[in-house]
Amino acid sequence: MKSKGFTVALQTIEVDDAQSVDEAVFRIKEDFGRLDILGNNAGKISDGEISILNVKESIFKETFETNFFGALRLIQGIVPILWFRSI
Numbered sequence: 001m002k003s004k005g006f007t008v009a010l011q012t013i014e015v016d017d018a019q020s021v022d023e024a025v026f027r028i029k030e031d032f033g034r035l036d037i038l039g040n041n042a043g044k045i046s047d048g049e050i051s052i053l054n055v056k057e058s059i060f061k062e063t064f065e066t067n068f069f070g071a072l073r074l075i076q077g078i079v080p081i082l083w084f085r086s087i
Contacts, residue, residue, distance in 0.1 A: 016066055028078075
């Protein structure tokens with residue numbers, strides 16, 4: 001990608017941690033001024049070997065914290081620095 005004039009940088013973010021999201025957004029803004037592409041692939045399932053009928057409520061809450069609220073937290077932090085091109 002660099003030979004074509006693109007810079008690619010990886011940011012590892014703990015989406016369950018608002019401070020981690022804030023720090024990553026700050027680093028991206030400081031280093032590049034904007035973000036062109038977000039690949040948000042956070043996701044987990046705890047106790048995936050257990051029947052859904054036997055999974056404890058706390059496991060569902062933990063899973064939703066990452067898979068839904070973590071993704072939402074990251075999107076809300078990133079949108080202000082996301083670069084949009086008019087079509």
